[in-house]
Amino acid sequence: MRxxxxxxxxxxxxxxxxxxxxxxxxxxxxxxxxxxxxxGRDGYYDLEFKRYTIQQFTGLEDRNGKxxxxxxxxxxxxxxxxxxxxxxxxxxxxxxxQYSMDNQFSAFYNLEPQEMTVIGNIFENPDLIPL
Numbered sequence: 001m002r003x004x005x006x007x008x009x010x011x012x013x014x015x016x017x018x019x020x021x022x023x024x025x026x027x028x029x030x031x032x033x034x035x036x037x038x039x040g041r042d043g044y045y046d047l048e049f050k051r052y053t054i055q056q057f058t059g060l061e062d063r064n065g066k067x068x069x070x071x072x073x074x075x076x077x078x079x080x081x082x083x084x085x086x087x088x089x090x091x092x093x094x095x096x097x098q099y100s101m102d103n104q105f106s107a108f109y110n111l112e113p114q115e116m117t118v119i120g121n122i123f124e125n126p127d128l129i130p131l
Contacts, residue, residue: 003057003059004056004057005056005057005067006054006055006056006057007054007055007057007069008052008053008054008055009052009053009055009071009123010051010052011051011052011053011123012051014123014124017052053071053123055069055070055071056069056070056086057069058070058084058091060108060109060113060116061113062074062113062116062117062118063113063114063115063116063117064117064118066118068084068116068118069084069121070084070085070086070091071083071084071121071122071123072084072118072120072121072122073118073119073120073121073122073125073128073129074093074108074116074117074118074119075116075117075119076093076108076111076115076116077114077115077116078115079093080095080130081095081119081128081129081130082094082095082108082130083095083122083129083130084108090109091108091109092108093108095130
């Protein structure tokens, strides 16, 4: 069974927060359903949802043991740079079929960890996203 984990991109501060991280002295909690809760000196309060983008852990790691999240950009052996996306029911690689020579894979769960390397993410490294 895979771990259920989330991270959140703070568009204002330009940083990632994982569950129980602190941003500007407030503790960020990400619930199992992906909701964000901030606790500060004044108690708990809701977040400005336009300020944060929630991304889920895929349950996979790359060749270096780095956890792969939705929104990460992977260098895939023989396929180039591919962002990780949520495709309605499962995680997939955007542009993967476009670069795959034989188109035999439809989801990146068919790849082995040694075939994938996290090289960035869509927020901090938008220049890595294939056009």
